[in-house]
Amino acid sequence: MAKAAVFLDRDDTLIENVPYLGDPTQVQLLPGAKEAITRLHQAGLLLIVVSNQSGVGRGLISKAQVRSVDAKMEELLGSKGIITAFSHCYAAPGDPYDERRKPSPLMLQEAALEHGLSLNDSFMVGNRLSDIQSGHAAGCRTIILKLRIEPGDEKACAELATFSAKDWPAASAWILKSKESPL
Numbered sequence: 001m002a003k004a005a006v007f008l009d010r011d012d013t014l015i016e017n018v019p020y021l022g023d024p025t026q027v028q029l030l031p032g033a034k035e036a037i038t039r040l041h042q043a044g045l046l047l048i049v050v051s052n053q054s055g056v057g058r059g060l061i062s063k064a065q066v067r068s069v070d071a072k073m074e075e076l077l078g079s080k081g082i083i084t085a086f087s088h089c090y091a092a093p094g095d096p097y098d099e100r101r102k103p104s105p106l107m108l109q110e111a112a113l114e115h116g117l118s119l120n121d122s123f124m125v126g127n128r129l130s131d132i133q134s135g136h137a138a139g140c141r142t143i144i145l146k147l148r149i150e151p152g153d154e155k156a157c158a159e160l161a162t163f164s165a166k167d168w169p170a171a172s173a174w175i176l177k178s179k180e181s182p183l
Ligand SMILES: [Mg+2]
Pocket: 009, 010, 011, 012, 013, 126, 127, 128
């Protein structure tokens, strides 16, 4: 049977957004993220981070700095290897290869091929409309996490997302309930 994943935006979904963050000492988890991620992992869902990191394409931070932030986040989540994969698009808008940037579904589709995932059985969680659009275009169920939602995105997200979650406990509970009832 094909596996299911939860695709996760990183900034303002799992960790507090610091623009172009390259310093691991500034990594802070959002409230409830650790407990929710632990529950999803224990339920057998693969956890895959899909993140636009245009700071690399803009020359502001290095790929190694992005990876150091990822590593710190994983440490704070409590278990190395709890995140199955990190997929980043390093391009800035207008760069070559920027077509992988969310709202494109390409990063999700690539991960599905690599890990043998069923996208229809998978989920995408994020705080912006582009996250919801990428998950929707990939055929996933989508969860807008409203902890740090972009104010201008609220209405469109409420319309497009499969579920609006006020916080991480609500998001993880909905995913765990929904995974038992495929589309
Ligand atoms: Mg975000």
